[in-house]
Amino acid sequence: MAKQFQAVRGMNDILPGESALWQRLEASVREVLAAYDYREIRLPVIEKTELFARSIGEVTDIVEKEMYTFADRNGDSLTLRPEGTAGCARACIEHGLLHNQTQRLWYAGPMFRYEKPQKGRYRQFHQVGAEAYGMAGPDIDAELICLSARLWQHLGIRDVVLQINSLGSSTARAAYRERLVAYFAARRDELDEDSQRRLDTNPLRILDSKNPAMQAVIAEAPSLLDHLDSESRAHFEELKASLSAAGIAYDINPRLVRGLDYYCKTVFEWVTETLGAQGTICAGGRYDGLIEELGGQAVPGVGFALGVERLVAMLAATGQVDEPFPHAYLIAVGESARCHGLALAEHLRDQLPTLRLRMHCGGGGFKAQFRRADHSGARFALILGDEEVAADTVAIKPLRAAENGQTTLPRDQVAAYLRAAMLAEQP
Ligand code: ATP
Ligand code: MG
Numbered sequence: 232m233a234k235q236f237q238a239v240r241g242m243n244d245i246l247p248g249e250s251a252l253w254q255r256l257e258a259s260v261r262e263v264l265a266a267y268d269y270r271e272i273r274l275p276v277i278e279k280t281e282l283f284a285r286s287i288g289e290v291t292d293i294v295e296k297e298m299y300t301f302a303d304r305n306g307d308s309l310t311l312r313p314e315g316t317a318g319c320a321r322a323c324i325e326h327g328l329l330h331n332q333t334q335r336l337w338y339a340g341p342m343f344r345y346e347k348p349q350k351g352r353y354r355q356f357h358q359v360g361a362e363a364y365g366m367a368g369p370d371i372d373a374e375l376i377c378l379s380a381r382l383w384q385h386l387g388i389r390d391v392v393l394q395i396n397s398l399g400s401s402t403a404r405a406a407y408r409e410r411l412v413a414y415f416a417a418r419r420d421e422l423d424e425d426s427q428r429r430l431d432t433n434p435l436r437i438l439d440s441k442n443p444a445m446q447a448v449i450a451e452a453p454s455l456l457d458h459l460d461s462e463s464r465a466h467f468e469e470l471k472a473s474l475s476a477a478g479i480a481y482d483i484n485p486r487l488v489r490g491l492d493y494y495c496k497t498v499f500e501w502v503t504e505t506l507g508a509q510g511t512i513c514a515g516g517r518y519d520g521l522i523e524e525l526g527g528q529a530v531p532g533v534g535f536a537l538g539v540e541r542l543v544a545m546l547a548a549t550g551q552v553d554e555p556f557p558h559a560y561l562i563a564v565g566e567s568a569r570c571h572g573l574a575l576a577e578h579l580r581d582q583l584p585t586l587r588l589r590m591h592c593g594g595g596g597f598k599a600q601f602r603r604a605d606h607s608g609a610r611f612a613l614i615l616g617d618e619e620v621a622a623d624t625v626a627i628k629p630l631r632a633a634e635n636g637q638t639t640l641p642r643d644q645v646a647a648y649l650r651a652a653m654l655a656e657q658p
Contacts, residue, residue: 241346241354243540248554252543255552259385260339260359267378269335269361274318276341280308286317286493286525290432297344311343315360316518316534317525323364324527333365339539351509351541362534364522369466372497372517372533373473379501379513379535380479388545391512393479395499396487397467399459401520404495407458408434414452421448438486441508454485463496470497493520497533505548506541513537556608557589558653561615562600568615569594575615575625575642582646585653605630610652613645
């Protein structure tokens with residue numbers, strides 16, 4: 232027997248049984264983002280490695296150990312995108328979208344990180360990201376948070392809490408960083424290996440450690456919020472006031488950090504307890520230094536990215552999205568019925584654009600075709616045999632127990648019959 236292949240570890244097939252959930256989520260994303268007038272941008276899945284090294288930072292988990300990097304046939308170092316912010320910023324600079332104008336953009340698609348696969352953590356995963364450029368105040372931060380909150384509401388997802396923090400300006404953070412390093416250095420023996428390494432490279436990320444053994448030493452660390460510059464403090468106060476006014480509850484988490492140097496001021500995460508260890512479904516923040524770092528003008532930016540697999544898992548738990556069944560299954564027995572069957576199916580699709588009609592293909596007698604029709608979950612079987620073709624009629628048999636028996640209708644009345652049945656079905 233020929234060798235049977237398997238998908239690459241950590242890369243998932245999304246099977247037909249799951250895709251209804253994904254489509255539901257994608258439809259909500261489009262609708263909610265449109266309600267805030269965000270426009271979609273579609274970006275390549277591969278960028279130059281240098282872009283990620285520069286924007287995400289050399290001493291982050293992503294760049295140090297998670298990227299899929301390869302040389303193309305020309306010897307250029309390319310990387311499968313681990314996130315979308317860098318490519319989005321690159322595209323905006325490249326196409327002059329940030330000159331004297333603001334932008335509200337979103338993107339969706341697969342991201343790639345070489346991580347240890349586990350529930351909620353994959354090597355190919357999907358994000359929806361929103362980015363806003365050219366707006367420096369807390370109003371746009373609040374808008375992005377409201378937008379994400381509306382999305383959860385739209386999807387019927389509860390059990391998520393918002394955590395916010397402020398990272399302050401880069402100057403204030405540099406001063407805080409020194410205090411933090413002094414604090415952790417004094418307690419170096421309490422740090423795990425990862426954190427000891429980060430002490431020299433990226434000490435703020437220690438605050439982000441998920442290691443339970445580290446929580447005590449982290450809890451007693453100096454707080455970022457006590458070291459904010461006055462401008463960042465005012466920004467944070469206004470953000471909190473706006474969120475409260477909009478009725479959005481939040482927790483302040485002074486340990487919430489993003490490990491990248493260009494982040495400043497607002498950072499936030501939406502977290503749930505229902506998914507186990509991988510509980511962050513959405514993470515975002517302000518990155519006023521990024522565009523300049525990538526060679527553009529000094530344009531402020533703020534955005535978030537949400538993890539689609541984690542959201543889909545939450546959506547599945549709500550049980551509100553069903554796999555769609557066909558409305559009707561067309562049975563045609565006999566050669567002339569088969570020809571007429573195809574024409575009938577096309578006619579019905581012309582008449583009823585939302586009709587889900589499955590046509591039996593592959594021949595067989597009535598019994599075999601009925602078995603397939605039953606199995607399809609369809610509500611009606613439409614039946615064409617020699618008799619119906621001769622009389623220009625179609626027999627309609629409800630397949631669900633509660634409905635009445637078979638009727639026969641003139642061919643040109645079938646669409647109206649199905650339309651009425653479909654309307655009656657709508658909740
Ligand atoms: P973590 O600390 O869980 O590794 P992160 O800080 O690396 O998260 P971000 O880069 O902020 O994550 O990505 C935004 C969101 O994308 C996350 O909150 C999560 O929902 C999702 N995400 C990130 N990495 C993965 C992954 N490997 N598999 C599935 N979803 C992911
Ligand atoms: Mg990560």
